[in-house]
Amino acid sequence: MAKGAIDTIVVDGLALANQLRDEMKAEIDTLVAAGHRPPQLTVVLVGDDPASLSYIKGKQRACARIGADSAEHLLPASTSEKELLDLLDRLNRDDGVDGILVQLPLPKPISPEAVAEAIDPAKDADALHPLNFGRLLLGNAQLISCTPLGVMAVLEHHGVSLAGADAVVIGRSNIVGKPVSILLQQQNATVTMCHSRTRNLPEICRRADVIVAAAGSPRMVKADWIKPGAAVMDVGVTEVDGKLVGDVDFEAALGIAGIITPSRRGIGPMTITMLLRNTLAAYRSRKGL
């Protein structure tokens, strides 16, 4: 099929995120009107990385937008692992805290695995605790990693049919590639997981009805890797010459992909929205509401 033969749908991730946030706001307004306190997300940042600071501010603004409370703990880069784990222990025991998120990356030598395991699984807003990961594998997780949830919400919203579809996931990280491949498989897609050692990646992608690109390798997915009409979910974000660039050659994919997420206003706003969703789910579950 010639390029341009397809009228590619460009996903407006911000519009969908806003719609879902409005729904959560209505839910929280109803709970508050019934006399309950709002849900609360606590974010912890170690160090003063400007990008991380801006991410946590964005998360707090998103909480305010839906009527949830948020709190922040800004710790110096010199914080020891023990000090951070002690703080997490206090937050775990604080009944007023529903969701806990420790912003990554953490300065060395703090172990991200130790931190993930120290968060109460019931308050694990980023769903990185091994118990939540195990539940995801078993198909009964309540809290699921935010970016994969965002990808699935976009596919669902646009009616992308997953049962029996060939899905290719590029990247096998714990935060994106692995969980999204499990979620796709649970929706009955046949999933191929690819990574930096995969042979014949272009050929594998050409068979895919759905591609989830989460490698962090700018514009690696070329137009001729995409089957006409495929759903292309571009998770990758890399700064190139001051611009954010996705893993997919976006312009070249227009007219070939059936649906595609742009690197701005694509999966990013959906990720934050799913963090709110997890916080609300954790709150409801803890409060039995």
Ligand code: NAD
């Ligand atoms: P990661 O570095 O932990 O994992 C990258 C994975 O991609 C690895 O499994 C690696 O094997 C694979 N990979 C790397 N280069 C490859 C190549 N050339 N061919 C095939 N596989 C390759 O990264 P991550 O945390 O999973 O994030 C991936 C990308 O998604 C990054 O660009 C990150 O910034 C972005 N991201 C975006 C959001 C969002 O909300 N939009 C959220 C999380 C991550």
